[in-house]
Amino acid sequence: MPRYPWTDGPEYITQCPIPPGSKFSQKIILSSEEGTLWWHAHSDWTRATVHGAIIVYPNNGAKYPFPKPNAEVPIILGEWWKSDVNAVLNEALVTGVDPNVSDSFLINGQPGDLHPCSNQEVLFFSIAKHKMIVVGIDGSYTKPLTRDYIIISPGQTFDVLLEANQCPDHYYMAARVYSIALVGNYDNTTTTAIVQYRGYYTPSSPPSLPYLPGYNDTNASVHFMGSLRSLWDAEHPCNVPLSMNTKLIYTISMNTFPCANNSCAGPNGTRFAASINNISFQSPRIDILKAYYYNINGVYGDKFPSIPQVVFDFTSEYPPLEYETPRNGTKVRMLEYNSTVEIVFQGTNLVAGTHHPMHLHGYSFYVVGWGLGNFDKNRDPLRYNLVDPPLQNTITVLKNGWTAIRFKASNPASINTFKNSSTHVKEKISRAIRNSKKIEGVVFRTREDQAVIPEKMWLITKMKLLQILVFLLFGGGIHCQASIHRHTFVVKEALYTRLCSTKNILTVNGRFPGPTIYAKKGEIITVDIYNRGKENVTIHWHGVKMPRYPWTDGPEYITQCPIQPGSKFSQKIILSSEEGTLWWHAHSDWTRATVHGAIIVYPKNGTKYPFPKPNVEVPIILGEWWKSDVNAVRDEGLATGADPNISDSFLINGQPGDLHPCSKSGTFKLTVDHGKTYLLRIINAALQEALFFSIAKHKMTVVGTDGSYTKPLTRDYIIISPGQTFDVILEANQRPNHYYMAARVYSVAPLGNYDNTTTTAIVQYKGYYTSSLPPSLPHLPGYNDTNATVHFTGRLRSLGDAEHPCNVPLSMSTKLIYIISMNTFPCADNSCTGPNGTQFSASINNISFQSPTIDILKAYYYNISGVYGDKFPSIPKMVYDFTSEYPPLEYQMSRKGTEVRVLEYNSTVEIVFQGTNLVAGTHHPMHLHGYDFYVVGWGFGNFDKKRDPLRYNLVDPPIQNTIFVPMNGWVAVRFKASNPGVWFMHCHLERHLTWGMDTVFIVKNGKHPEAQMLPPPSDMPPC
Template sequence: MAAALSKISCWASYILFLYFVYHPAEAAVKRYQFDIQVKNVSRLCHAKPIVTVNGRFPGPTVYVREGDRVLVNVTNHAKYNMSIHWHGLKQFRNGWADGPAYITQCPIKRGHSFTYDFTVTGQRGTLWWHAHILWLRATVYGAIVIMPKPGTPFPFPQPDREENIILGEWWNSDVEDIETQGDKLGLPPNASDAHTINGKPGPLFPCSEKHTFTLEVEQSKTYLLRIINAALNDELFFAIAGHNMTVVEIDAVYTKPFTTRAILIAPGQTTNVLVQATQKPNRYFMAARPFMDAPLSIDNRTATAILQYKGIPNTVIPLLPHLPEANDTSFALSYNAKLRSLNSPQFQANVPLNVDRHLFYTIGLGINPCPTCLNGTKLAASLNNITFVMPQVGLLQAHYFNIKGVFRLDFPDNPPTPFNYTGAPLTANLGTTLGTRVSKIAYNSTVQLVLQDTNLLSVESHPFHLHGYNFFVVGTGIGNFDPKRDPAKFNLVDPPERNTVGVPTGGWTAIRFRADNPGVWFMHCHLELHTGWGLKTAFVVENGKLPDQSILPPPKDLPPC
């Protein structure tokens, strides 16, 4: 009897613990310590030292609730300078906590610390954090899980359990050495040696049988998978053998649910899906591999994890899912067309119907002279023919303190020379210029930005991420954007709301947002290869007229340059 009472007491304590963790009386202060350190990690056939947070790969999950204040003290013990970006968090008036190196802060130097201090406002769902300097986000990343306010249920069936599924890439060599070698040659760095699911490649790779993530499920229960694409350079298909998935959220915004056999997720994006464990008890592979509808040299092998029903022995060979073909453009377009904001009375889609500022940015790849490179040239990327040059002082500091000479406010609203953007392959260079040029945006104005892929060198898909904001994806298409005809087909009722959007290969994407968050906000391709080549810019959003419409003062421990 005493033993039984003891068990009941333990369970009661555990239930009370869960209640107070997930049902606090009011917003809380959540504190985390991130120690950037190098750890020897084994994958594939050998181990190598990688940069990690708290010695973990992937790094720790940040659990918060909508309305919480979050303090993350980051101490850098690695040899590289470091900054952490809280991808998708809007950081209202608080760009100081956004994290991209030399945009909103100078990086944290070795032996130094910085505390990111921010409040989660008006957001709930799955986001993620990652290093935002060099290629260090190859191993420095983790999930952010934002629970809704107390008493606010999910707008979909309550799952029995949740699990983070983080997709990534693995290099057998030091990723910074690989990037440096590519720069010296003037060519793309070597592709990754494997893709990973929760840091593990799965048994389809050599010497990796023990490096496989397994999710055990119970018959008839429902599971919420929080899927994050943390890969540096690859859009990925993801599927589970024998199981459909119901998409219920993208980029921490609820969607109209729909069922699919596979999802497409670009670097930087998150997707929440419900999976019902209603199939024959067995072992099933979860699998991810790249979507590539352009002739590129990338790692195209399949990473796997295992969904295993309780009671099934590990000796059973898992079943493989049917993934879309690597070049299945029709599936990609069809899948993205199904994404719609929930747009319920509680979770409204407040799409700007009138536009104050029209922007049209062309995406180009080119070849520039490079006397120090092995073949005398190097690959470059540009928006409106401008290859962005990173400053040596944070843009936000330069803007806030009015430091002259750091950037120019003359980024063009349109390309300098219109042409047939997606026609026959064009010259590799259309007079690209180098510069730290950004756009100034009036506070609370509405902005429409059309991102247009071009056939300079080659057409290619590009996932673009805007810091500090969500935006509505009001339209997309293949070919050249037609300003007279295409806007008539825009979805202004329930378009998907995101922070990262894919521009289709040889096509265009139109987004809209209201510039109600003052500060300096980075916008860039989330393919790290292209970002390094200069495919990026920033928006300087002016202060409003009221005290609560201005940038907050900088923290006292902001890293110096």
């Protein structure tokens, strides 16, 4: 639209909307465009259905720069919602969350025959058994590029030659999503059409499906996009600006805005937003073009920054939380007429890093460079392609990456540039922002020498407010549930450096710790697990009770067989009464050392926290790091029979802290404002050790544990066992400075060694001051200070209010006493390196659990015999002085078995965990899947069934799913067996689990359908 922005179309940018019953004649001025373009609505989300193709042929007397094809066919990829699309938008704007996903993708308006009864993502597109030759993009020709697939962003167009050179048959053309963002929900469908050859033959049924890259295959994406080149011939020259007089760096970010009383359904009660250079564009009430042309004041400002106003590590795994909230503004950027402009679009990892398809109205631009990480203005321009870069109008900026474009500002106009959503219909997201009055954007004002309209015109840059992530369920049928939040976990190896050395570790989505799952109480989440690693894996949702649905609970060979390399399993997570901090982790071998992350469960809509809402919430994940491969450490321990090698350091949010070598730069830092409160969601993901945790000169108030609220408990420190979580309020009320948060081991075992290091992170106050060097260290109890542990754990109490009642079972129908012991097994010729040539083992009631070769749940559900026995003893078969300093040696050796305990539905159960001093008495964090329980009592020595129950707390005992049984002591828990299924119980010290300190409960079905197990999903992993 050279020099004529008036009919370009974006609402409130170059025009006001056309009211119902009205008319507007729009003049379209073509210039250098040649190839495929398109038209679409630019109001609300109406372009979901209001769109079509624009085909621009060569001038008369000119021809295609490739052999003229025999036929030309528009292929329009789109999306379909069963609901009214603007109602979907409006609901999202009211709640502040991601909009509901579409119900299918479309090819030329049809979902395809993979859908029954048969606008928002980047898509892979392919045709079965046929190559495609790309010859144009966005109305410009390219050098021919032959590929099996293309990757196409919302708003982009490609001209592709297809040669019908295969055996006559029917072949699918198909499209499915490319998405790498880690939060949100998304359309997971595949859309198809059919290429059918003419002639007489029996077609394949169904037709052949094409190869499409994996949904998050960034390599496939960049392999395609990075190979695009302009045609660059005499008729189609490539005039890349070389001398730049205007250089702009624009950070493009996801953000959040606060809502009154935290009433929105985005992260922590906020509303999703997005920004460019931390300014979220706000639509004016009249269009900017009119305001400029008629010199109307107060509609826009012209001070949009050329570079980010705040500079930080944009692609850091943990970007500063204080930059998550942008500022609103209707800001524009002025450009001189004929100036040469370079824009570097820099992606950030704020809130939810993802790719961004950026579109510029009124111009095509040369895509001169791209890369991952932070743009380096000294190094990266040296790698620019200034010879034949592709000429485009929409470009995908990679997740946590950058793209550099160049153009000459020779078109004075009000030009709209915006970020297309990561979904196929780009403007929907942009419009969502616009209508919510939270649009990030900038306007460039261009001066020109001779124009038929004002000598200063405008170019507007916009970006989406919301982010909709899409994933394809392919090969196992189509499963589309828009009301269920969906996430994708790709289990794969990644290189990480800690403690001066680098190794491959198993991760989810390349992140360590892994992604956080956010949900509300009572919601359902689906996580698609893709195993791209080398070993089997399963994922467990620790603390989620999964009512009546043990199938996706996760423990290997208990409720499922493992997900094999190259395979996929969709795990449905059913939340019920949980509220607070939980977590997920691998449940195969020792892979959970690096495969773990947080689950944050917010109060359901209409409810709130039972304490003053904190200003900020921060996951704090404690872990362990081995320089060696962690499963090699495990395997060596099993081969020798000895205690496995200890870890080399503990971690806070994946970092050892600056007390360790080569660790200062990566140390986790929590930036705080004086006077604000911070909810620390603390998780002990360590494999082997309980940890003391404290923050220098600051009190902490515990308000929850294991996904349940507690009465406030203020302490200088906490003790947290592997598997446990605590919700802790930190008030930033000290003198501005730097303060260490730190964790170190609690261990009382007389034998064995343990990691005696201290891990640290830094709490740093905002402001201007000279910080202490080094920061203040907190007081932490001594390594074996048992008094400190019980002084903390013994004071935990359930909240016990009207919204969070405490329903302790009082009349018990099933009483169990389980002794938990260290043991040994003999080795041939005393060849092992455990005590006296034996190998270490562990047991419950003197039975060391032995995993079967198929999962117990399958055996139970399908009545497969020979997999397990159901005679697990209710009490120890051998009674002795369990906590004696010299227990009988004959009880040191346990027996192996796969025994389970069957519980009647709705029975009331009490378990007394009794520690022993066999071999090496120590503490044991016992975890029960499928339930939480009331911790009604604890003590030291042997449990006395007559005396000790008289001291039970039956009023407000804490509700937990993982309980710390002290060395040579006991703990009593109670629960109601109202969740039918197969549920694992084990010590959460990984070596004890490996040695056999575990067992299984089978809870029988009740009489009524709502009291019975749900059927299994169709894609259970095979054994």
